[in-house]
Amino acid sequence: MRNIIEIKDLCVNYKISSNEKIYALKNINLNIKKGETVAVVGESGCGKSTLAVSMIKLLPENAEIFGSIKIDNEEILDKNNQQLLDIRGKKIGMIFQEPGASLNPVFSIKEQIEETIKIREKISNKDVLKNIGLNLLKEVGIKDEKRVYESYPHQLSGGLQQRVMIAIALSLSPEILVADEPTTSLDVTVQAQIIELLKKLKIKRNLTTILITHDLHLALELCERIVVIYAGEIVEDGFIRSAKDAHHPYTKALFEIIPDIKKKIKKFKVIKGEFPDMKENFKNCSFSGRCEFSKAKCRRYQPEVVRVGKNYVKCFYPLKG
Amino acid sequence: MKKMIWTGLIVLIFFIILAIFAPFISSYDYKTQDISLRLQPPSLKHIFGTDELGRDVFTRMLYGARVSLSVGLLAVIIATFIGVLYGAVSGYLGGVLDNIMMRIVDIILTIPVLFLILMLIVYLGPSIINIIIIIGLTSWTDIARIVRAEVLKIKNSAFIESAKLIGLPKRVIIFKYIILNTLGPILVYIVFGISGAILIESGLSFLGLGVQPPYPSWGNILMSGKDYIHTAWWLILFPGVAIFLTVFSLNLLGEGLRDLFNPKLKKE
């Protein structure tokens, strides 16, 4: 299969003052094949959301971006706002955390769904628009779509709001769906329903799906391939099903931090210390300060990416599994 | 942000020093009239010229600064006192009382303050003391609302609840928790309040309803100047600039302090 997304040496910095920068992403290399389902896993502030919005070049004003992002062999970073419209919504649909905040509170669901289609697909017939809109709502599993269609965002529950967001993201039939923490603010049962829906849509529409999440277990629900990010770097990328498949110490720790409910140990794995300061541009392994296996070399030099088994790992001493 | 605070402070301190040391800075008297010297343009002898009664404008402005600044400050002290008390009681006690107290504020707010002041000044007479009291009595509603909002916010905050849960005594909660956290907004209000009061006083004096001659205030120097606008521009220019600079630097200071106390900006 061909790569639908090719990211090369991507670096993103945020300027916060004249002499301070946050190094959000450092030398990211990532290829994603058409139809693949990939999870990007990491803690808050690790740069995973920056990676998501970089793909549609939707970064805040204080951001500097270097490297290359190709979607279907087209370079994104060279495009201006007008050209980006062909990517945003059409190639890549995106949903965010807190669906309530993603919907404009003063417009009805109908207006918010229809405006995209009206402007981008140049359809102006009201009945046609309404038909498309209602069908989209049905597709994302909304049963009383007629009521929802006429509602305003605050009248809907979190789960319904997220379904509406997914409908909007799919309204221009994109090939890629990027879901940035789509369930974090939702209840567990609703979370399970949304993940079910994403699974269904992935198959039905043959979507390339990228799930951004902090929850490794949630990632395993939906995705085969897991990309682990720590402090702006990809530390491991591969097919990981359990702690056994993890070759980077951080990935392994992530599995053990919240032990799953398969075996009870009444003990929580503790990664010592705090998440590193992203204002620093590391010259060594960014995890070395917290890693239980770190050696002098890790604290001095930056590891290269190596292949271990089926995975790519950025570590001097990858675990054997 | 820091720049705003310092610029504001320096200009203000300069004016305050001028006001305090007025008798040492100028050798003239603010009320001695000398018709032979009337309406003289600025010169080395009278750097801001003389007025229609031959008095030195610079000297009158120095003494006027005393009046304008102290009217502003004292009026705001009165307003702050009433407003903080009112707002704190309303916010802290809450319930029906709060509701009634706030409706009263709403009512007062619908009456245009300047009309109220105008009315009171006519009744009570435009002495300096009366002006201070009237401005003070009519401008406490803003601070009352600010303090109430702050107290309500703090009262319902988790840190007050946790203070109660660890059993801290009431006085500690009131002083260390509530008052300490409302000082910022109160200080900001005081600064803006002074600039507002100075503007009101000068406006009233300009209409002849403020500080009465022979006492000088920036507003009444302007008032007397207005009739000589064709011939004596200095009577208009200097007091106006003085009012503008004072109010401007107070507002700068207030803006700076508002940013300083804004925890949202601080966190970054």
Next chain:
Amino acid sequence: MRNYIIKRLLLLVPILFGITLITFSIIHLTPGGFTTVNLQMDIRTSPDSIARLKSLYGLDEPLYIQYLKWLKRFIFFDFGNSFLDGRPVLIKVAERLPATLLLNISALILEFFIGIILGVTSALKRNSFYDKSITVITFMGYSMPSFWLALILMFIFGVKLNLLPISGLKSVNFDFLNTGEKIIDILKHLLLPVFITAFGGLAYISRYVKNSMIETINQQFIKASYAKGMPENIIIYKHALKNSLLPVITLLGLSLPGLIGGSFIFETIFAWPGMGRLAYEAAVNFDYPVIMGVVTMAAFLTLLGNLLADISYALIDPRIRYK
């Protein structure tokens, strides 16, 4: 929604009641107020005529009776007669109302129109030279004593350049002009007072709009709109603008008392035949019934303005409309 409006209307009653109570108290309870100063002011007034005056105004009766009587007259919009010329206060106020409304509404429109444009544009060009200059200029306007600015502009445009009339609502030869010329004449007279009234408030409104706009632009739904592929101008001028201008409606109501209150200074300076100047003239002539009438009328107008603002806000914002 209907209940909301009914509730708001019902709330008017206690507020109106409160306003009358406050104004009444001021006349009757302030030391040296209505009862004493006015009647002793004129040395020629004989004890006999004082008594006559007192009974004429009902001042010999207990306070609460006086209040109730006053209130009864107030309900029928009877504010009494002017001390100066004996004409009914209501008529005197009504004569002046159009000029005041003309000045204040024009100023309000200008202020909000320019304020919104400045606010939105500086929000879009945040931290640019343009943004900073707008902030400084509006901030200076906010700090400038408006009567001083009025004097200076009158001096420049009226006296030196002789471009604009500096007093009144119309020229002496107004009655001899045709309709078009009449409108131009009034506009010319309006220009300076409206500009000065609006200038002071610009800082407040433009900053409010700017902050509101910046806040909206940083909201997630704006990001989501970009992500779903909406063109930028639609995002800014449809989505962001609607959200950030909604709260401005409430501001419109809130800025009324300041405008009306401040008008007496401008109206006096520009000899504008409005309510403010009426209040000022009444004040210096100790014409209490007129002052009372103006104050209550102004409060009433403010109340009406606030009510309209709140209701239209509720009508426009679906979060309130469908709750």
Next chain:
Amino acid sequence: MIKILQVNNLKKYFSIEKIFSEKEKIVKAVDGVSFSIKKGQIAAIVGESGSGKTTLARCIAGIEIPDEGEIFFEGKLLDFSTKEKRRKIQYIFQDTYGSLNPRIKTGDILAEPIRYHFNLSGEKLKEKVKEFLKKVGLNENFIKNYPHELSGGQRQRIVIARALTMEPKLLIADEPVSNLDVSVQAQILQLFLELNLKDKITILIITHDLRIVYNLADYVIVMKDGKIIESGKTDTIFLNPKSDYTKNLLCSIPNSPYKNQK
């Protein structure tokens, strides 16, 4: 084992006066709840948003006054009339940032309650403050920091330390880790385990995350719509859930092993 807490038929209703609609709506936040917790246990109340779990906890901590029912603590009716009784039950708010006075340094935040409850001052007080910092895994340099200078995990530790200064018998924690990153979450949860083990503090934790419950709690109470759906020993509930609701919750856990059994 002795019951430290016994709750009988507790009810707490809220009336939401809707400003823009016709009638008042009554929310039955806690609707007839009974359970007990044994001394030395870690118990967990689990439920989705709106289940009433937080209200229940707030009633036990004395922040809300229940409408009906009774709460017994150490065999006696719950009573916060003296500061001695007050300090025995401590409560940790979900919003750690909001529960610290922004204008007081952490050293003072910890010193305040010790000074007031145990009449310590001077060097002894300082020592005590350091001791509690150490207990929650922070070094003594932190006494000079203001809350906004700390990370989320550090703030949570300060909040826990402050609760510990009162030497509580029962520590109630409302979603103590839901705003924290996974790696910090584990640190805090481990801290709770240690406090329970070493200091014998009974802990009642409010959470929506069953994975945490499984590895932390001895006893589980499942709530929905203000009522208890089921309760029992953690192992029993997880091995053999009785109600459909609990089963559904278990199936909804990401990467849940229950899914295949369904």
